[in-house]
Each structure stands twice: as structure tokens, then as C-alpha cells.
Amino acid sequence: MSPLLELNDLWYTYPHAGPNPVAVLRGVRAEVHEGETLGIVGGNGSGKSTLLKILATLLRPTAGQLRYRGEPIGSVPTAYRAAVNYSAGAPLGFYPRLTAAENLRFFSGLKGTTLTRHGAGGLLDRVGLADQADVLYARFSLGMRQRLHLARLLLEPSALWIVDEPTNGLDADGVRLLQELLGGAPDRATVVVSHDREFLHRIGARILILKEGQVARCASLSS
Template identity: 40%
Template sequence: MSEAPVIEFHCVTKKFGGVTAVEDLTFAVRPGRIVGLLGRNGAGKSTALRVLLGLVQPTAGHANLFGHAYQDLPDAPRRIGVSMDTIGPTPGTTGRRDLRIWARSLGLPDSRVEAVLDQVGLTDSADRKVKGYSTGMRQRLALATALLPDPELLVLDEPVNGLDPDGIRWLRELLRTLAAEGRTVLLSSHLLAEVEQTVDDVVILQRTLRYSGPLARLTTDGADRLEDRFFELAGASAPGGSRD
């Protein structure tokens, strides 16, 4: 496996008017790792992901995927699977129909739809309308969409939200399996206890970078709690904050 970074942020700053969402953000993600992007609501996590995926332009700096800006990366939609709030199902569709729409846009066979439905545990609910899905089922559908192209990299924005304890454990085991296959996962979250059981590396963001590196180093091989180290690095909470 190549050790070249899968993701690189270089001095990324993004301002919305007079509000700075992220400032001078620099870090890298190595292949085959699960990386937790951590921060409070408003810390800039989602903004950083949108910059990475070319959805917003940075005010300064740049972010690369496999050495390229997203828009310049050959076959980007098939190399990178994404689950974010801004990517939702087609209104009025069933789970299976929605995945088939995505599959055809990517040039993938319907057999790939059946594979990911099974992978996320939605086969029995695939012909129900998505509007009747629970929050947890919608999260599984979003993950199925991200997995459709069998990507090298998964970018997941708050993937645990809405999952019950069984679903959270299932997701953790799935992500570990994907990483063992050599894939890379970047997930944003504010659920520190769950992240501590899932990730290899941690990026702590509070508008600026507060930490980037192995979880084991941050927690002294588990002697310290991630929650305690997070608050030491992120500082005290304050009213208001930047856009996320």
C-alpha cells in the first residue's frame, strides 16, 4: 500500500463574510486509517469536509484527495464515497429505487445495489418508501449510497446520528473491516466515547487545528480519556461560534 497521504489540508482558511469558519487548517490522512474529525457544533468540521469535496471554495489554502483537488481527480465519484446531510434520497423513492438511481449515474450494475443493501442490513426494507424510514434506517441508506462505488475513501459526516446501540456497534465493526481491506475513512463526530472505540487517528478542530495524530498518542495508550484530552485542547465552550 502506498504511504502517500490520501487527504491533505494545506493552510486552509474559510470565511463567510466576517465569520471565520476554519483558519490555517493543515493535516494529512494516511491510507488504511480510520480518522475522527472532532469538534463542537460550529467548530468547522462540516466546512472542512465541504472544502475537501469542492463544495465550497476556501478563502485561502487548498485541500487535496489522492494528490488532486476533488474537481481535478480522475473518476472522483467512484473513488470517494460520501455521506453528508446535503446528499439525500430522491423524493418519493424506495430505498432500492434510490440506490439504483445513484448506481446508474455512476455506471454501476444493479447487482451492486443488492450487495450494498445486504451490507448495511436494509434488504428486507428495500422496497419501502424512504419517507417511512426511521432516522437510523436513513443513516444506513446514506452509508449504502457512499459504499456503492466500492470506494477507496469514505467521507462520513456524523454517521452515528440516529443509530441505536446495535447499529452503532455494527457500524464500528463495518468501518474496521473496511480499514482492514486498505480503505480509508474520515468521519466527523461529536460523540467522543464512540469515536474512542472506533478510530486510529484523531483530528481536533476548534476553528483552528488543536491536534492531529494517533489516538494512542493523544490518550497515552488509553491511560487518559479522549474526552478529557479533547476539552484540554479545545478549550472551554463559548456562546455563538463559527458556522459548521
């Protein structure tokens, strides 16, 4: 059975990077299987976020290929994008002058069906923001913003979550909530970038270590 997602020899170099461009990603190969969590770790500038953006089809790799359920991803990957949920995380990502509930309603509309006020309230309750439904996003703390990003991930069922540094700014309760959410759907795969190896261990992630744009190691954390 083919993996959910295959990363075949992915290279990425920034355009207009000067006369001696350095590749941010250098031949990354990996697989993500259904139901598994892949945690990506690495130092600053090792290419983690760039890799996530390529997985989310926000960036086009300079070379290499991405395959979803055995099929290469096309030039306008509408079906793949519909199956993927990407979160770049706080502090940005929502309209600062809309309330939490209004933001969720808008982004649910973007994903297909606009939530009712009641529906948005239910989601906010799940991430511990029920009391802040009518507060403007601009007034949210970093942790509250991160929780709202989690709520947006819950807007639609998806086969793959791609999440960048989700623990940033979260308090202990927030991290516990995140853990529950990430472990709550056995049929969904997750690719998560985090500096917090303890957290990745707790969610049972297989670890991919990126070093200078290359896969230095790929194994379970315990090994």
C-alpha cells in the first residue's frame, strides 16, 4: 500500500538569491503514512517551515516531486488542497478587527460552509475560548491566538494536518488540548514542526531531523 504522502528528492532554492544561491532544501526524501504523526525538528534556518509550505503547496519545489496517495500532485492541486489543513500559527492569520467567532465563521466559509454563530461558539468552546467569542482578534494574547488557530484546524475533516510550531505561546492547558486534538483522529496524518521534542515524544511522533536542508535522521523519538 502506498504512503499517504511521498516526498521525493525535494530541493528548494529561493529565487533571486544572488550569484551563489544556497539551497534551503537539498534532496529531502520522506514518507508520511495514514494515521501517523511526523514531527520535523532542526535548527533555525534548517528549512523546516519551507518544507511545510511545500507540503501545503504554497511553495513550488525547485526540483523533486510530491506524491499524494501514489499520484503526483498537479500544477493546480485543488483536490489535494481540499484534503489538507495547514496552519502557520500565531500571531497572524486572522482578521484583527473581527471577533473570534466572526473570524471562524469567515474561514469556515472559505473552506466551504459558513458556520452559524452557534457552530462557531461550539468550536471555540472546544479550544477553551468560549468566553472570548466576541473579543476582537487584535486583543488576543499569543496563546489565545494559537488556540484560535487550533479551532480553525477543526473546521473541516481532513486527511492531513500540516502544522507549524503549534505550541508557541500555549500554556500547559493549551498544550494538553493540542495533544488531545492531534491524537484524536486515528485516520488522519499530521506533519508538525516543533522545537519542543518532549511534546513530539508525548504525541508519539516519528521524528525527521533536518540539518542544513537535508534529512539527517528519520526515526521514532525513542530510538
